Amino acid sequence: xxxxxxxxxxxxxxxxxxxxxxxxxxxxxxxxxxxxxxxxxxxxxxxxxxxxxxxxxxxxxxxxxxxxxxxxxxxxxxxxxxxxxxxxxxxxxxxxxxxxxxxxxxxxxxxxxxxxxxxxxxxxxxxxxxxxxxxxxxxxxxxxxxxxxxxxxxxxxxxxxxxxxxxxxxxxxxxxxxxxxxxxxxxxxxxxxxxxxxxxxxxxxxxxxxxxxxxxxxxxxxxxxxxxxxxxxxxxxxxxxxxxxxxxxxxxxxxxxxxxxxxxxxxxxxxxxxxxxxxxxxxxxxxxxxxxxxxxxxxxxxxxxxxxxxxxxxxxxxxxxxxxxxxxxxxxxxxxxxxxxxxxxxxxxxxxxxxxxxxxxxxxxxx
Numbered sequence: 001x002x003x004x005x006x007x008x009x010x011x012x013x014x015x016x017x018x019x020x021x022x023x024x025x026x027x028x029x030x031x032x033x034x035x036x037x038x039x040x041x042x043x044x045x046x047x048x049x050x051x052x053x054x055x056x057x058x059x060x061x062x063x064x065x066x067x068x069x070x071x072x073x074x075x076x077x078x079x080x081x082x083x084x085x086x087x088x089x090x091x092x093x094x095x096x097x098x099x100x101x102x103x104x105x106x107x108x109x110x111x112x113x114x115x116x117x118x119x120x121x122x123x124x125x126x127x128x129x130x131x132x133x134x135x136x137x138x139x140x141x142x143x144x145x146x147x148x149x150x151x152x153x154x155x156x157x158x159x160x161x162x163x164x165x166x167x168x169x170x171x172x173x174x175x176x177x178x179x180x181x182x183x184x185x186x187x188x189x190x191x192x193x194x195x196x197x198x199x200x201x202x203x204x205x206x207x208x209x210x211x212x213x214x215x216x217x218x219x220x221x222x223x224x225x226x227x228x229x230x231x232x233x234x235x236x237x238x239x240x241x242x243x244x245x246x247x248x249x250x251x252x253x254x255x256x257x258x259x260x261x262x263x264x265x266x267x268x269x270x271x272x273x274x275x276x277x278x279x280x281x282x283x284x285x286x287x288x289x290x291x292x293x294x295x296x297x298x299x300x301x302x303x304x305x306x307x308x309x310x311x312x313x314x315x316x317x318x319x320x321x322x323x324x325x326x327x328x329x330x331x332x333x334x335x336x337x338x339x340x341x342x343x344x345x346x347x348x349x350x351x352x353x354x355x356x357x358x359x360x361x362x363x364x365x366x367x
Contacts (some may be wrong), residue, residue, distance in 0.1 A: 058186045061189070061190045062186045063299070064186075065186060065193055065258050066298055067294055067295055069251050070251070070297075072196065072250055073248045075200060076244040076246065077247075077275050078282075078286075078290045079247070080241065080243075081284065082289075083240070084216040084236070085220030085223075087140065087141070087144040088144065088241075088276075089147050089272050089273070090148060090151035092248075092267045092269065092270075093151040094128060094245040095266075095267050096154050096155075096267030097127050098117075098123060098124040099255060099256040100165055100262050101119055101120040101123040101124075102252070102257070106173055107173065112177070113177055113183075116253060118250075119253075120249045123249060124245040124250075125249065129241060129242050129245075131245070135237040152269070154267070158264045158267065168263070170261050170264065171261065171263075173256060173260045196254065201287065212236070212239065217285075220285075274297060278290065278298075280339055281335055282294065282345050293346060296346060300334060301327065301331055304327045
């Protein structure tokens with residue numbers, strides 16, 4: 001008969017692995033695989049229930065689409081900032097490149113939606129390679145300023161090159177089709193973006209556990225030591241910029257398809273700050289932290305809007321006038337508090353909770 005500790009070790013297996021091949025696995029333990037399957041089943045159940053008018057409506061699916069689009073883009077920034085240690089304030093610009101490339105290909109060339117997404121990612125990746133060139137000589141604050149300059153160049157180009165981008169009017173897009181299937185409703189679009197986000201998360205997880213991902217981490221921890229042991233740091237810095245920009249470009253193209261338009265104000269400097277906040281609040285160097293950060297930063301403004309609307313409806317209709325600016329202050333204050341008091345981000349809280357319940361109620365069993 002098996003002992004209790006043996007059953008425990010089967011369910012909550014340690015993340016320590018015995019071989020390099022095992023270390024590269026996406027799901028290292030049965031516990032992780034089980035929770036992922038449960039998560040997929042819950043998402044499928046929600047979608048099936050909504051077909052019968054139960055559960056989520058179109059507004060809920062729209063918010064879900066926003067979270068997933070932001071997640072795709074934020075994963076790219078996490079790979080650049082969290083895993084490679086290269087600061088960037090131009091992530092929204094890469095999204096803009098992807099969005100406008102996709103929009104122009106659809107409206108001017110008649111390119112299919114799926115191919116336009118890949119083209120948007122490729123165009124953004126090319127820009128990422130160009131922006132990454134200064135990383136050969138500069139890093140830290142100075143590299144961040146270089147990415148900030150790129151952000152403003154793209155903003156200016158989108159607004160003033162009216163012959164191509166149509167200026168502040170933006171580019172209107174038709175209903176996207178995927179292999180002949182119209183993605184007209186938010187629910188249909190949610191299924192597509194959900195599968196895309198899972199695929200890109202899987203790709204990022206594979207990347208971080210590969211030779212390339214380990215080189216990224218070596219560059220982040222100490223680029224001089226990495227170069228001494230033979231890692232071509234400039235090549236991997238360029239690769240990090242290209243991969244990060246590709247994720248952002250795909251996210252921008254998918255976002256334009258969601259809104260059926262590509263307009264300049266969706267890709268301004270403020271959005272670059274918001275994406276950086278998602279990564280910081282979630283936790284640097286942790287892909288699961290990116291998920292937490294995206295959900296938090298996306299949902300908090302929505303919840304604050306609902307709270308203000310409820311109070312205004314219950315007490316004073318003019319309350320929204322007074323509390324409008326307060327929402328931004330509360331949102332910014334929450335981010336600052338996280339950075340100060342929880343530098344590891346939401347993923348740090350998650351790890352502590354996970355480790356606590358790993359041994360509860362059997363604290364004498366070691367991990």
